[in-house]
Amino acid sequence: MVLICIVFDIQKYVKCSNFRVLIAIFEAMVHKIKNGVALSLIPQIILVKWLGNHPDLIERYYSEGIYPYIAGFFRILYGWIPFSVGDILYFILAVLALRYGFKHRFEIKAYPLRFVRNLVFVLSIAYFTFNLLWGLNYYRLPIAQKFALEEKNSAAELLELTKALIAKTNALQFGITKDTALAVEIPYTKKEIFEKTLLGYEQLEKSYPFLSYKHRSIKKSLFSTALSYMGYGGYLNPFTHEGQVNARLPNFRFPVVAGHEIGHQLGYSAENETNFIGYLATMYNPDPYFQYAAHAYALTYCLSDIRRNDEAEFMRLYATIHSGTQHNFKEMALFWEAFDNPLEPVFESIFNIFLKANNQTQGIQSYNAVVSLLISFHQEHPL
Template structure:
């Protein structure tokens, strides 16, 4: 690539940023022409291209990029020292290309209409609604835990492999599309990440690779968590970028699955968010309501908590901070706190639909 072309691409970066923000200020336009226009075609093409491959092409793509970057630094370190501005230009060129590819292939979904607009629900709720809904989720979680284990004491153990969980997630979306055609999941591409261990150290349950449109699940997390994580990541594939929206979609598809293990995973996971919220707004009520929870459900919570505790490290808050900034830059004002905003969506949806 010649220096003239590199200069043009580098100059294009700030132009792209301005253009994305300008287009993003028209969410109706993004919703109609990107999220429901060109994006479904792009995503289905990428999933057709890579979905049949049993391992993550996106993870390999990142690996190759890192190797090439290290190789470049090793071979050109003398030039970099002599001509640092030229090296800076190379970095800007790479960023410009990545920025363009990211927003074309997936990133413009950050600027679409929120899921509250799509489903006619709200995020706001009262403390009374939170208490009532939390009690309901405790009841449902207890019911499925008892149905599965035969008592109130034992934790639930998912008896399926990762592939079986992924397949059942796909089946759940096939059922969900009957009520919500927009959630139809064509050309599945749901995989366990090659880098599940690094993801765990960073504190992530999964991610969507925007360049290959593969839904990547952290394959070493407790199986009990995999149904909702899988549903969440597929929600990103369908073009929903906001974390509260994909948490909600993950709950919806998992709770509507006919499988009792999936229903338990959905209700107990939603309950964890509600209990966390309740402990924040009314600790007295939280302590009053917590004993209603079956010991077996609490053991599943402990299982997940102990799993993450063993991977705690000083860098995890750094990765979380970076992701928090990334979300805020991409039109998610709440940042990483948006995960917890699913509580309002669940309560509002429950007001209109029984689940």
């Protein structure tokens, strides 16, 4: 009996020892994998930057090759869900990150290098996924080539376009309100604006097939209040391919922002290019409210460029705009003023760094670069 007990004890010890050995081997493998993935971040960055010097390859094999299938798959997967899956995903990840930091705070303090390794490990995976699913579009050929446009922005050309936009915006404003002093109130819900945005893309596709948009996945952000305080009108989630629009935006600006985010879904990453696409999709819409929103939007960028160089000329031009449209402009200004806060410049700075790191050398100022595209386009297609 004693011998049997001893045998069982030995077997138990052996099994326990084997289990511990297996655990040790597994942990060693995990550490090696984490080290390898973390170190892979460096060659990934080098590869992406090398590809960035070959936009023709990006355009042919990624942006017009595998990307449309990737984007289409995710828009089909998540587009039917009425709320933002990506927003929920970001929220869960933020909670898990905070939980990890609190739970492992002593371990992090004791082994800081291990924590840095784990952090780089996560960043490496995120960087790979970001570029595979969407980010390489930052390095594609300029959209001006698709439209066969030679970007221009001389003072005379800018002034000519601005006057044309003022005339068009004034005509649309009066056509809608029958009173030059009344602001335009777009009478649609946000959901209806999303639906009508698709009509604009259907019309745009007839002239520019490469801007065909299928499988809608455009939604109101669950974090619209936070986006307002951050100064953002919307964003594309590159991991779920959902276009997120700030639901608190006034309807006056909402159609163009919706069109802008769809432009990102179509694989155009540069902000000036998606501003241009958003403008076109809204301008081509048969609805006069959308056309008004589009031309007023383009007008703000042109006026901003003029004001930067000639305040007196800006004031002279602004005085020729119907007071109703001026009220719409003030509506937008008051909206952003209501969310003004000390942290907004921080968020803008972070986004500025992000854009510059992704081949947009002008950073946030790249939004204003849409003016060159507008000038060139309307020289070919006068208002």
